[in-house]
Amino acid sequence: MFDSGVGGLTVLRALIERIPGANYLYFGDTARLPYGSKSAATVAHYAVDAVRYLQDQGAELLVIACNTATALALDEIKRAASVPVIGVIEPGADAAAKASKKKHAVVIGTEATVASHAYRRALETRNVRVREKACPLFVPLVEEGWIEHPVTEQVAKIYLAEAFASDFGSPEVRHPDDAGAADVLLLGCTHYPLIKPLLRRVAPAHITIVDSAESTAEEVARQLKLMPRPRSDNSDEIAAPPQLKFFATDSAEKFRKMGTRFLGLPVENVVHVDLKE
Amino acid sequence: MFDSGVGGLTVLRALIERIPGANYLYFGDTARLPYGSKSAATVAHYAVDAVRYLQDQGAELLVIACNTATALALDEIKRAASVPVIGVIEPGADAAAKASKKKHAVVIGTEATVASHAYRRALETRNVRVREKACPLFVPLVEEGWIEHPVTEQVAKIYLAEAFASDFGSPEVRHPDDAGAADVLLLGCTHYPLIKPLLRRVAPAHITIVDSAESTAEEVARQLKLMPRPRSDNSDEIAAPPQLKFFATDSAEKFRKMGTRFLGLPVENVVHVDLKE
Numbered sequence: 001m002f003d004s005g006v007g008g009l010t011v012l013r014a015l016i017e018r019i020p021g022a023n024y025l026y027f028g029d030t031a032r033l034p035y036g037s038k039s040a041a042t043v044a045h046y047a048v049d050a051v052r053y054l055q056d057q058g059a060e061l062l063v064i065a066c067n068t069a070t071a072l073a074l075d076e077i078k079r080a081a082s083v084p085v086i087g088v089i090e091p092g093a094d095a096a097a098k099a100s101k102k103k104h105a106v107v108i109g110t111e112a113t114v115a116s117h118a119y120r121r122a123l124e125t126r127n128v129r130v131r132e133k134a135c136p137l138f139v140p141l142v143e144e145g146w147i148e149h150p151v152t153e154q155v156a157k158i159y160l161a162e163a164f165a166s167d168f169g170s171p172e173v174r175h176p177d178d179a180g181a182a183d184v185l186l187l188g189c190t191h192y193p194l195i196k197p198l199l200r201r202v203a204p205a206h207i208t209i210v211d212s213a214e215s216t217a218e219e220v221a222r223q224l225k226l227m228p229r230p231r232s233d234n235s236d237e238i239a240a241p242p243q244l245k246f247f248a249t250d251s252a253e254k255f256r257k258m259g260t261r262f263l264g265l266p267v268e269n270v271v272h273v274d275l276k277e
Numbered sequence: 278m279f280d281s282g283v284g285g286l287t288v289l290r291a292l293i294e295r296i297p298g299a300n301y302l303y304f305g306d307t308a309r310l311p312y313g314s315k316s317a318a319t320v321a322h323y324a325v326d327a328v329r330y331l332q333d334q335g336a337e338l339l340v341i342a343c344n345t346a347t348a349l350a351l352d353e354i355k356r357a358a359s360v361p362v363i364g365v366i367e368p369g370a371d372a373a374a375k376a377s378k379k380k381h382a383v384v385i386g387t388e389a390t391v392a393s394h395a396y397r398r399a400l401e402t403r404n405v406r407v408r409e410k411a412c413p414l415f416v417p418l419v420e421e422g423w424i425e426h427p428v429t430e431q432v433a434k435i436y437l438a439e440a441f442a443s444d445f446g447s448p449e450v451r452h453p454d455d456a457g458a459a460d461v462l463l464l465g466c467t468h469y470p471l472i473k474p475l476l477r478r479v480a481p482a483h484i485t486i487v488d489s490a491e492s493t494a495e496e497v498a499r500q501l502k503l504m505p506r507p508r509s510d511n512s513d514e515i516a517a518p519p520q521l522k523f524f525a526t527d528s529a530e531k532f533r534k535m536g537t538r539f540l541g542l543p544v545e546n547v548v549h550v551d552l553k554e
Contacts, residue, residue: 031319032309037420039528042308137428140417143314151414151431158428251316 001026001063002050004033006255007139007190008065009262011088014217015063016242016265019224023243027054028259029275031249034139035068036110036189043112044073048080049275053247055083061227063220064088067109067188067212071118084223091219092186092212093122099208100184104129106163106207109188111136119188131182133163135189142191143258148198156195156202160185164204186210194262246270278303278340279327281310283532284416284467285342286539288365291494292340293519293542296501300520304331305536306552308526311416312345313387313466320389321350325357326552330524336360338504340497344386344465344489348395361500368496369463369489370399376485377461381406383440383484386465388413396465408459410440412466419468420535425475433472433479437462441481464488471539523547 001012005028012026027050029035035043047069051062062085064070064077070087078085096105105128107119114134123130138159141152164182185207187193193213200209244267248255252270259267278289282305289303304327306312312320324346328339339362341347341354347364355362373382382405384396391411400407415436418429441459462484464470470490477486521544525532529547536544 031315033314034311037310037527037531038308039531042527136421137414137417140414144413151428151435154428154431250314250319254314254316 001065002029002047002054002069003027003064003066003190004029004035004046004069006030006259006262008063009259009267010190010193010213011063011065011216011220013262013264014214015220018217018221020242022224025054025057025059025245025247027051027247027273028255029249030251030255031275034110035066035072036112036136036139038068038112040072040112040116043069044076047073047077051077051081051085053273053275055081057247059083061220061223062086063216065190065213065216067113067190068116071109071113071116086216086220086223088190088212088216089118089122089188091215092188092210093119093126093128095212095215095218096123096184096186096210097126097128099210100128100182102181102183103127104182105184105186105210106130106182107132107186107188108135108138108159108163108192110134110139113188119186123186129182131163133159135159138189138195139191142194145261147194152195153198153202156199160199160202164207182207184208184210186212188212244269247273249273249275278342279306279324279331279346280304280341280343280467281306281312281323281346283307283536283539285340286536286544287467287470287490288340288342288493288497290539290541291491292497295494295498297519299501302331302334302336302522302524304328304524304550305532306526307528307532308552311387312343312349313389313413313416315345315389317349317389317393320346321353324350324354328354328358328362330550330552332358332360334524338497338500339363340493341365342467342490342493344390344467345393348386348390348393363493363497363500365467365489365493366395366399366465368492369465369487370396370403370405372489372492372495373400373461373463373487374403374405376487377405377459379458379460380404381459382461382463382487383407383459384409384463384465385412385415385436385440385469387411387416390465396463400463405461406459408440410436412436415466415472416468419471422538424471429472430475430479433476437476437479441484460484462486464490521546524550526550526552 064087070089074087111134114132120130137155146152252272255270256267341364347366351364388411391409397407423429529549532547533544
């Protein structure tokens with residue numbers, strides 16, 4: 001599993017709940033985060049470095065647990081990889097399409113994810129209309145630990161009011177991407193599950209919240225079950241606790257401290273990796 | 278001039294006001310920002326890359342217009358450079374020491390700058406007592422453009438109330454770094470000059486705000502005036518508009534857009550640089 005930082009640990013957390021007995025390698029490119037404000041070329045270059053490293057470590061299935069990297073670089077990562085690759089966009093779009101009765105969703109994420117329009121394309125293929133809204137302050141607020149905090153609530157009210165306003169631009173014109181009829185809010189960033197309860201309170205009551213971390217874990221679990229198991233495997237091993245190993249390009253200690261909040265489990269066994277080339 | 282991003286442009290802006298006729302090269306390491314949450318080793322490695330690049334481009338004086346890089350890597354940069362190097366910490370500390378009658382200051386900055394205690398050391402050498410307070414949300418708020426915004430004001434109230442509280446830890450104990458007597462607030466991050474009017478309103482009225490961007494520009498201007506001028510130089514050239522050239526490791530277009538707000542002048546002539554090695 002790969003992410004620019006600790007956010008992807010919300011996907012790992014959801015995956016461990018489904019498949020506890022697997023062997024997980026998690027790579028956080030913390031020396032080069034955040035990807036959210038970087039260009040597609042930079043993000044692709046970084047992500048390909050990281051997934052090559054994971055393959056060298058023996059990864060048999062790659063999960064791009066990073067919305068920005070999936071949005072900007074999934075095709076390049078697939079070309080560079082020799083094992084199956086799962087991103088977060090398609091599973092999230094699938095779940096949102098299934099949840100939306102009105103076939104109309106609002107997607108929130110980082111600036112880069114929104115600017116890529118990857119969710120828009122994925123949802124329109126599924127006949128779901130989309131409004132996209134960048135929420136660049138949510139990641140630093142979550143990383144500050146202001147999970148249940150009046151400032152975060154005020155920011156969420158501002159962002160969601162804009163996202164769900166019936167006129168996104170001029171008040172004169174009903175836009176084709178009018179969100180007045182949206183009935184789904186898709187969380188297109190792996191940091192956002194931590195403020196899901198707050199977003200639930202702030203979002204209009206009739207809105208269903210779809211979390212792409214959950215949807216991706218669902219899809220990965222499905223594929224893991226299809227994969228051939230090593231001969232030595234038996235049911236005892238499947239019931240064993242997860243084997244977790246973490247790689248971070250910045251300080252291992254910082255990763256350990258911040259990561260525990262996202263994983264909901266102690267983050268140990270962190271190895272510092274230097275990815276210069 | 279070097280910074281992790283566009284923040285250092287506030288130093289360049291202050292410098293151009295003082296020495297308009299110079300030839301300025303500005304390097305923003307935007308592909309690898311923010312430095313504020315990274316470890317000392319990572320920051321040093323990045324900064325040394327960038328200053329070598331500026332020297333290859335002909336820089337004769339290096340300004341590390343980045344508090345984090347100065348705090349974590351100034352000695353390493355000086356060792357790697359063959360021209361004079363000026364950081365932001367010493368000029369900021371000088372100005373704060375001069376401004377403080379009670380010899381007691383509060384310093385705000387990013388997490389990495391505060392954790393390095395570089396300002397504390399610089400001020401204590403000048404017999405000024407210090408309280409340091411990390412304000413990690415100010416940079417993303419400024420980059421969101423929420424310069425005069427109720428959320429930024431609320432965040433500033435929370436951070437400054439903590440920074441100036443008479444008890445920084447337990448209410449029982451008067452700490453030796455007690456800030457009740459502080460009469461100076463030192464802005465230890467190059468993004469903060471953009472919210473200086475807001476900070477002025479929120480900070481206690483008796484506090485003098487010292488801006489390390491201004492202090493650094495003052496010191497650089499002093500040194501530029503001491504440097505030998507090329508023989509062809511004459512007073513007409515000194516009165517000419519500044520020659521500005523910008524290098525960015527991420528998208529040149531993004532640098533142009535965001536940079537203009539920080540520089541207060543149109544940012545043109547941006548070259549994308551790839552610093553892999």
